[in-house]
Amino acid sequence: MSDGIKIEIVTPSEMLFTESVDMVVIPGSEGFFGVLPRHAATLANLQRGRVDIYNNGSITRRFFIDGGVADVLPERVIILAERAVDLDAVSVQQLEEQAVNATQSESSFVNAVKDAI
């Protein structure tokens, strides 16, 4: 769509998602907030939670992030997250494999992701 908003979800190891979408809902540390095109420039700290991508009025992609920061400009959003997973692409089994020799913060993230699936 021509008047969508460009969203990038970036983790230290990869560029997880970059696409133009209708709306995105982000888990800000002071509450969830939705971002539509022409949103006011905002820099927000994020908490652990779900990032929902909306297209044509319904959720099309779901991601789970472990806190981070969102840099919002009227035409684009950059979400910097230390850990992030695509909820539709990940399986419980994969997560369990990951959790085998994980640190405490990692395994608590993995558990949170499991709940979110």
Next chain:
Amino acid sequence: MANLKDLKTRINSVKSTQKITSAMKMVAAAKLRRAQETAEAGRPYSSRMQQVISGLAANASKSNAPELLIGRKEPKKHLLIVISADKGLCGGFNGTIARQTRQEIKRLENEGKSVLVFMVGKKAADNLGRDISNRTFAKIENVQGSNVNYSEVERITDKILTSFEDKQIDQVSMIYNQFVNAITQNVVVKPLIPAHVDGVSEKGTVNYDYEPEENELLQLLLPRNLTTQIFSALLESSAAELAARMTAMDNATRNAGDMIDSLTLVYNRTRQANITKELIEIISGAEAL
């Protein structure tokens, strides 16, 4: 003149060395591709983080900005994070890091600061030996290559930040090899605390809404930025190490080839000389009859 058997042994041993070096070169080249991809995949995150921090720093009030950003008034204790390789056989890779570290320690001590070092990787620590024996803050190994792991780096950062808050250290900088391309690595000294902020980006002019407000956000982001910087330095250094090893092993293979050529020449000359000598002996023996 060396005898033939010795020469043959020599040639064979150089040949097997050449096999090893050329295998190492190929292994390094294969690993380098992957390491380079990882290092490049990590760049968007660190560059965007840097952008965000620069924008914030430009807008934050200077008076009560966090110490992580503007530094302490009279810095006395400096922590130097030195990133080298765990393995050798990679040309000047570890040597240049060690040399730069020595210089840096000298420079800081001339400024009247006391220096602590945080050694990442085994080789520079071995090389510096006595220079750092009573300055060591911590030593870790085996966190590079495929073992680079964000959670591990978070643990390192936590340790550094705790010491910073306890005033055991006032400043932090990091020495590592930056990957430029397959044949070039640059030794970089990068300040971490106080944070190095690039010139005000064009972002400085945008009026951001902050959530929470600037200084609080900076308090949250600066530690993360530290982790990101160390993480990306580890990735860069791993790629640079493999590149250095590839080049070094390529040279070694070529040198071994040259050596084999010249030894083979000597071998053949000796063999001919022996044959000639035997013939002369036979002929002169026959003539004497």
